[in-house]
Amino acid sequence: MARFANGKAPFLRISDAKNAGTGVIMRDFMIGLLPVILFAWYKNGIKVYMDGNITFFEMLYPLIFILLGGLISTLFEGLFFYITDKNVRTLKALGAKLKVSYAIIPGLLLAMVLPLYTPIWVLMFGAFMGTIVGKMLFGGFGNNIFNPALLGYVAVGFTMMGVISNAGGLFNASEVLIDSYGGATPLGVLARTKAIDYNILVAPYGTLWNFLFGTIPGALAETGSLAIIIAYIWLAFRKVIKWFTPLIYVATVFILSWLIGISSGEAGLWFPVYSVLSGGLLFGAVFMATEPVTTPRNPLGKVVFALFLGVLTVLFRYIGNLPEGVGTSIIVMNLFTLPIDRMTAVVRANGVKKTTLVTTIGFSGLLIILAIYAILKVQTIYTALIPFFPIIREVF
Amino acid sequence: MILRKAKGLHIDGRKQMSKESPLHEHLNPQFVYIPLLQQTSALKRTVEVGDDIKIGQVVALREGFGAMPIHASISGKVTAIKKVWHCSGKMVEAIEIANDNQQRMADSIMPEADVTHFTREELIEKMKQAGLSGLGGAGFPTYVKYQTKSSIDVVIINAVECEPYLTCDYMLLNEYPEKLLKGLHYFMRAASAKRGVVCFKSYNKHIRESLQPLLQKYEGIELREIKDIYPAGWEKYIVQQVTGKTYEGLPAEAGAIVDNSATAMVFADVVEKNIPLISRVITITGEGISKPRNYYVPLGTPVKELIELSGGYINGLVHEKAWYIAGGPMTGRAILIDDLIVSDTLGAVIVKPMPDEKMHPECLGCGKCADVCPVFLTPTEIRRAYESKDVDAIKNLNAQKCMACGLCSYICPSHIEITDFVGKAKDLLRKGA
Structure with missing residues (x-):
């Protein structure tokens, strides 16, 4: 008689294979970041260097800045482990711990959504907020509620914008010289003028093709729409992200922007395309709205999540005072991940029946109300309605 | 709809290793052990130590739900009542019969001259008297299915064998193709069904070639x-594929009865020769076995003998670093001591070295488990509800629908025992409710 090992069914696991498991998912995710990082380097470094506006070292700076982000967040996390956990005080244990904690990713993503001339200490502040406050204090990888990179970004955005613009802001050395930009990003112009006019929104930056190729001013990596689309195809193909989450998010923004355009007398398709391609929408949709830890687990939840993201982004963009609605809306929806997951899991397990009807109607009702509100709130219709219903000025 | 469509998953079958060698017969083990347990019901013993036993003699009775007799699989003498390891993972009492190698048959075993005159009731009674239970793994008493009051349109033979490694159904079917059709024919008569369907996996072209003529x-x-x-x-998948209907409890709701192919072959013998359920085919396979094969054996044969016949374990197998699995690799059970006996629900024994240990991160929430679930559950949510002991939530999340197919654990990139968590949640629900 021989004694054998105990185990639990199933005895076959994908994760046992050499090239499978969470490590591979994260590796594929990093590969997906590669085209976007390279584009950011090209746009803010190589191209400007070829224009003759910066020195050789300054050409390398965008790349260094992004890698520095990853390095800083890894250091913070390592330090946190070192202080809080007695068992990981050797270099080997620390390395093993960091390897399954994927500390580099929040830092990389944070650096990619910050403007080029962000001071390093601001980057460190953002990484601290993201990694330590947003991730480690919640219990580390797998337990955080907010997307760490986005939390860092929002913290920086709310507190340090002045510092960043004093240090040089969003424009690289070439873009600063272009008069037609007038020192504003496309979404900045929209937030200031609230006018849906091709000549104001798109013409100064060339055509919509420039929006696609990413040669418009903006944060380090967010403008490279084409590079992000390539990354999306790779990530969806490798099943790192669910293919429909970014698609639904972007499609919702597209449709709502189109309706908003129509309601203010501009029926052209250029406006929804402009809305999708400007700002951090694609970057957020592909890399942030699909981040597994902080978004719903079940497919139905992902759909609901993406729909809400689309509506909220439009709301924040056209009604709020912030030019950029993507980061804020994802952070807000991160908060609702757990309830959405629970409710949609029940609906999914039971189908739409009497017991789940309230949830279903509630979700769709809330979505529709928000969407209609977003469309109505656009200036022309809204101001036209006020004489008839003076009360809406007080309430909304 | 993309959100509620069960796609299933292609899993590498690894069936080739046990298919290469033909079906071996091992009809005369030294001892057999008839376990006094079927499904979850204990059996009542009807023989004493010292009794003379013939093949096909009744040695125990199942009482209550699914009452039926259990038969001896060899002839000889009852030498002891012993505890043995059963594939349910527990030690159970068993009747030890020493083989006299004379293969004396009980009087009840005799060929029927004419099988055309049996009525539906007579066929069902034959199932019951033969102690016929499902050989696919659940061990459900077959006659109970046929006593249904709903009208049955179709009898489906399940020869799909979707578990990796297992080839016992395939090998038996390969050997006696006509027997399967006979068994199905009698099943159809026992259900008054006009239609019979044999389901098999698409890569088994061979089955079509041998059955078509x-x-x-x-x-x-x-x-x-x-x-x-x-x-x-x-079962639900097959019924849905064949009839296009879904059901909640038993397939009879959709006008179908599903039986395993090996069960049908035993039934052919039951009807024509009055041989009760006394033998089955078992696959002995896995990376830890020298010569993986299938064996046709009397029920109660010690698996150890079969492993020795297969050349034993491979050289250098570290027992503490290997699994001894009763059943298929997806739903089977790890047995700690290699002292198992063949029982009606044991289709395979797999010896498999454990994979190298890796350090796995926590759940990253990718949702792949929810994606693959054939009954649309969200295992991560069930786990969360289980950890907070929230019985209501477990109920709302429909955890009782889980059939423990194991796909969620299979696909989990972080190696979480998520199937096990759902199982525990089900237990909690049963106790709480």
Whole structure:
């Protein structure tokens, strides 16, 4: 008689294979970041260097800045482990711990959504907020509620914008010289003028093709729409992200922007395309709205999540005072991940029946109300309605 | 709809290793052990130590739900009542019979001269008297299915065998193709069904080749290929594929009865020769076995003998670093001591070295488990509800629908025992409710 090992069914696991498991998912995710990082380097470094506006070292700076982000967040996390956990005080244990904690990713993503001339200490502040406050204090990888990179970004955005613009802001050395930009990003112009006019929104930056190729001013990596689309195809193909989450998010923004355009007398398709391609929408949709830890687990939840993201982004963009609605809306929806997951899991397990009807109607009702509100709130219709219903000025 | 469609998953079958060698017969083990347990009901013993036993003699009775007799599988003497390891993972009492190698048959075993005159009731009674239970793994008493009051349109033979490694059904079918059709024919008569369907996996082209020429002799029987996915052998999946209908409890609600192919072959013998359920085919396989093979054995044969016949364990197998699995690799059970006996629900024993240990991160929430679930559960949510002991939430999340197919643990990139968590949640629900 021989004694054998105990185990639990199933005895076959994908994760046992050499090239499978969470490590591979994260590796594929990093590969997906590669085209976007390279584009950011090209746009803010190589191209400007070829224009003759910066020195050789300054050409390398965008790349260094992004890698520095990853390095800083890894250091913070390592330090946190070192202080809080007695068992990981050797270099080997620390390395093993960091390897399954994927500390580099929040830092990389944070650096990619910050403007080029962000001071390093601001980057460190953002990484601290993201990694330590947003991730480690919640219990580390797998337990955080907010997307760490986005939390860092929002913290920086709310507190340090002045510092960043004093240090040089969003424009690289070439873009600063272009008069037609007038020192504003496309979404900045929209937030200031609230006018849906091709000549104001798109013409100064060339055509919509420039929006696609990413040669418009903006944060380090967010403008490279084409590079992000390539990354999306790779990530969806490798099943790192669910293919429909970014698609639904972007499609919702597209449709709502189109309706908003129509309601203010501009029926052209250029406006929804402009809305999708400007700002951090694609970057957020592909890399942030699909981040597994902080978004719903079940497919139905992902759909609901993406729909809400689309509506909220439009709301924040056209009604709020912030030019950029993507980061804020994802952070807000991160908060609702757990309830959405629970409710949609029940609906999914039971189908739409009497017991789940309230949830279903509630979700769709809330979505529709928000969407209609977003469309109505656009200036022309809204101001036209006020004489008839003076009360809406007080309430909304 | 993308959100509620069970896709199943293609899993590498690893069936080739046990298919290469033909079906071996091992009909005369030294001792057999008839376990006094079937499904979850204990059996009542009807023989004493010292009794003389013939093949096919009744040695125990199942009482209550699914009452039926259990038969001796060899002839000889009852030498002891012993505790042995059963494939349910527990030690159970068993009747030890020493073989006299004379293969004396009980009087009840005799060929029927004419099998055409049996009525539906008579066939069902024959099932009951033969102690026929499902050989696919659940061990459900067959006659109970046929006593249904709903009208049955179709009898489905499940020869899909979607678990990796297992080839016992395939090898038996390969050996006696006509027997399957006979068994199905009698099943159809026992259910008054006009239609019979044999389901098999699409890569088993061989089954179609051997069955097609025989079909004209049997009216109403058709062949049906099923996609090579796991869990394609799941009853609900097969019924849905064949009839297009879904059901909640038993397949009879959709006008169907599903039986395993090995069960049908035993039934052919039951009807024609009055041989009760006393033997089955078992696959001895896995990376830890020298010569993986299938064996045709009397029930109660010690698996150890079969492993020795297969050349034993491979050289250098570290027992503490290997699994000894009773059943398929997806739903089977790890047995700690290699002292198992063959029982009606044991289709395979797999010896498999454990994979190298890796450090796995926590759940990253990718949602792949929810994606693959064939009954649309969200295992991560069930786990969360279980950890907070929230019985209401477990109920709302429909955890009782889980059939423990194991796909969620299989696909989990972080190696979380998520199937086990759902199982525990089900237990909690049963106790709480």
